[in-house]
Amino acid sequence: MKGSIKIDKELCKECHLCINVCPQGHIIPTKEYNAQGYHPVGTNNEKECTGCALCATICPDIAIEVYRE
Numbered sequence: 001m002k003g004s005i006k007i008d009k010e011l012c013k014e015c016h017l018c019i020n021v022c023p024q025g026h027i028i029p030t031k032e033y034n035a036q037g038y039h040p041v042g043t044n045n046e047k048e049c050t051g052c053a054l055c056a057t058i059c060p061d062i063a064i065e066v067y068r069e
């Protein structure tokens with residue numbers, strides 16, 4: 001299965017639970033800042049998302065939407 005995610009960077013609080021749970025390594029830290037002063041996570045396009053939705057399930061701030069193809 002192929003998937004993709006959309007991260008709402010303004011909702012992200014940099015807890016990195018999603019990075020730790022993603023079996024594909026698709027989510028990575030960034031150095032950018034959001035309005036709250038956190039570094040929101042981003043995606044690594046060299047590692048494919050499968051649409052498993054573990055990241056969206058674990059995110060306490062509902063910052064991730066998952067799409068499946």
Ligand code: SF4
Nearest residue numbers: 022049050052053055
């Ligand atoms: S949906 Fe699954 S594979 Fe895709 S980024 Fe989230 S945890 Fe990783």
Ligand code: SF4
Nearest residue numbers: 012013015016018059
């Ligand atoms: S789990 Fe949610 S709040 Fe935590 S780093 Fe990931 S996107 Fe940000």
